[in-house]
Amino acid sequence: xxxxxxxxxxxxxxxxxxxxxxxxxxxxxxxxxxxxxxxxxxxxxxxxxxxxxxxxxxxxxxxxxxxxxxxxxxxxxxxxxxxxxxxxxxxxxxxxxxxxxxxxxxxxxxxxxxxxxxxxxxxxxxxxxxxxxxxxxxxxxxxxxxxxxxxxxxxxxxxxxxxxxxxxxxxxxxxxxxxxxxxxxxxxxxxxxxxxxxxxxxxxxxxxxxxxxxxxxxxxxxxxxxxxxxxxxxxxxxxxxxxxxxxxxxxxxxxxxxxxxxxxxxxxxxxxxxxxxxxxxxxxxxxxxxxxxxxxxxxxxxxxxxxxxxxxxxxxxxxxxxxxxxxxxxxxxxxxxxxxxxxxxxxxxxxxxxxxxxxx
Ligand SMILES: NC(=O)c1ccc[n+]([C@@H]2O[C@H](COP(=O)([O-])OP(=O)(O)OC[C@H]3O[C@@H](n4cnc5c(N)ncnc54)[C@H](O)[C@@H]3O)[C@@H](O)[C@H]2O)c1
Numbered sequence: 001x002x003x004x005x006x007x008x009x010x011x012x013x014x015x016x017x018x019x020x021x022x023x024x025x026x027x028x029x030x031x032x033x034x035x036x037x038x039x040x041x042x043x044x045x046x047x048x049x050x051x052x053x054x055x056x057x058x059x060x061x062x063x064x065x066x067x068x069x070x071x072x073x074x075x076x077x078x079x080x081x082x083x084x085x086x087x088x089x090x091x092x093x094x095x096x097x098x099x100x101x102x103x104x105x106x107x108x109x110x111x112x113x114x115x116x117x118x119x120x121x122x123x124x125x126x127x128x129x130x131x132x133x134x135x136x137x138x139x140x141x142x143x144x145x146x147x148x149x150x151x152x153x154x155x156x157x158x159x160x161x162x163x164x165x166x167x168x169x170x171x172x173x174x175x176x177x178x179x180x181x182x183x184x185x186x187x188x189x190x191x192x193x194x195x196x197x198x199x200x201x202x203x204x205x206x207x208x209x210x211x212x213x214x215x216x217x218x219x220x221x222x223x224x225x226x227x228x229x230x231x232x233x234x235x236x237x238x239x240x241x242x243x244x245x246x247x248x249x250x251x252x253x254x255x256x257x258x259x260x261x262x263x264x265x266x267x268x269x270x271x272x273x274x275x276x277x278x279x280x281x282x283x284x285x286x287x288x289x290x291x292x293x294x295x296x297x298x299x300x301x302x303x304x305x306x307x308x309x310x311x312x313x314x315x316x317x318x319x320x321x322x323x324x325x326x327x328x329x330x331x332x333x334x335x336x337x338x339x340x341x342x343x344x345x346x347x348x349x350x351x352x353x354x355x356x357x358x359x360x
Pocket of ligand 1: 012013014015016017018037038039040043060061062077078079080082100101102127128129187
């Protein structure tokens with residue numbers, strides 16, 4: 001039962017990204033944290049004390065927090081191999097959920113979940129947070145107003161540096177295919193796919209290259225080297241809706257890039273460029289009536305583009321409304337494209353996304 005129009009959320013998984021969600025929740029009036037869950041007892045105690053969560057609302061078991069009667073909705077921030085399980089339990093127990101990306105470990109999990117969801121839909125959002133960047137929201141509006149004419153080409157990058165050998169990052173779950181599904185592709189590339197679908201539309205085909213640059217990392221528990229079996233780098237070309245050509249690169253080994261997700265859209269009349277490192281600015285290259293040539297102008301994004309993933313999640317639960325929010329379906333489509341990219345890289349040829357048997 002929701003009281004005073006405030007959604008009481010249960011947060012599962014209290015690691016790095018949960019901190020970001022907890023910070024955001026503290027700034028939103030329509031959602032609060034009422035329960036938490038983690039298998040790491042030390043972290044559970046620390047976050048419980050920090051958030052003022054009573055002992056009986058601190059859980060170690062995923063199903064216990066989902067079925068807790070005071071919890072109106074779930075925010076799931078667990079490692080990738082648990083995403084499908086948490087969404088499935090939320091469907092079974094009719095609990096609205098915001099689940100982190102990537103959607104699932106692989107397309108098989110995604111298909112199973114889709115079958116279940118189609119028969120029992122619940123309010124569900126996937127953590128494609130970057131479409132909420134003010135400049136991304138503004139760019140979307142400009143595209144809808146045809147500001148750059150017909151879009152011909154989209155260039156998308158998502159680069160981080162933490163994986164580069166000089167940083168000596170140890171073996172983490174992110175380097176283990178059984179837990180992560182993929183490396184840079186599912187971690188960062190899932191956002192690239194979402195941004196392209198947000199701005200342009202559906203993917204029709206992909207042609208990909210994947211590389212692992214650091215193939216062994218030290219396991220801090222045993223002190224021994226462990227084999228990395230996911231990608232550090234993935235690039236792909238794509239054909240999207242309306243025959244838009246796409247060029248995509250993601251890497252965790254780009255020294256100098258801390259968290260750089262940038263999108264450039266090239267249209268017949270101009271170009272738009274947005275980057276999450278400059279969330280309130282947009283580069284617009286167009287020609288107005290007084291100019292002879294298109295000119296680059298960097299504009300400040302109007303303040304109205306200020307909604308957030310979790311304010312939209314609360315809105316969806318309270319008022320059953322939402323516009324341009326990342327849905328279950330966006331997660332499902334995203335996973336299918338990820339698997340087509342992997343298949344293309346393995347086979348060395350183009351793959352059509354709608355091909356059920358994933359043949360190019
Ligand atoms: N949307 C974004 O921009 C974004 C950014 C970072 C991470 N993420 C996603 O968030 C998820 C978590 O990433 P992270 O960086 O916070 O990882 P993390 O390792 O820092 O945190 C994961 C937490 O889940 C807990 N956990 C593991 N198994 C559990 C279980 N069975 N029950 C309850 N808790 C359990 C761990 O103890 C840990 O505290 C990943 O899927 C990742 O892809 C999304």
